[in-house]
Amino acid sequence: MSGNNGSDSPDATDPGLEDQDIAGRVANAIPHLDGNAVAGPLWELFRFDIVAAIGRCRHCGAVRAFGETMVYVDAPGIVVRCASCEGVLLRLVETPTRYWLDVSGLSYLQIDREV
């Protein structure tokens, strides 16, 4: 599957565009947040602060702080992507009766213990 190249530069016609994922007008932007955006929901589930955790991306092998991830919340669920390769690390869907959590894009999470 091709075409998902997040390393593209912004269009020359719009050099001030901060969101490099989308060409053209600012109104076209698809916003994403960082890992802090998913901290609350995951705290609700697991009672640990995931933002400082270190995770390994199963797609590209990058080892980075969870807080650096790209989080898409304007969607039917929360989608957390690797900031290095844009692969999906985690998906979280809330239905009226259950949570659906997919962490198959993470090969591990390293979580500091409270000392």
Next chain:
Amino acid sequence: MVGIISSGFHGRRQSGNPALPPGQYETGSFPVLTAGPAPRIPTDDWEFFITTEAGQRHAWSWAAFMALPQMDIETDIHCVTSWSKLGTRWRGVSLDSLFENVETNCRFTMAHSYGGYTTNVALADLLGGRAWVAWEFDGEPLERAHGGPARLLVPHLYFWKSAKWINGIELTQDDVPGFWESNGYHLHGDPWREERYS
């Protein structure tokens, strides 16, 4: 339970409008919902494919796609996050045209998008004048944020089935869950039956 999904789009709940499926409200805007970055696909590089269980691959370049019969579509669209947009206007190619010379015994399909998104749609839901590959919205080329250069349009199902940045359709023997269907959402997604979750 505190809701953890913030779609960011809220509107006044309406009742009594027969155009609105249960649990939906009408919005005048066109919210952008997406599971990831928008891929950049120049039409020179774009293609649409259909693959069959026999290994046949049918493919159209942008020019070949544009040479197919074009249809104007006016339809309501319904997002599973509860907004509906009524009377939207599109232009595109019917899946009936694209499947005209495709031989298959499969009953199911997987739609594949540039960028990796997938969604499963029964073949019967793609045929019979109910689904299109749309490239124009409201008289303008489809914006990239809304799936341009072309997206699937299956308006009788929740809009997550109308895959943005559509690349092709894979015919499948079984109903295999796609991106959202494998994580809590309904395999079919009929808004009038409120088929939101699995």
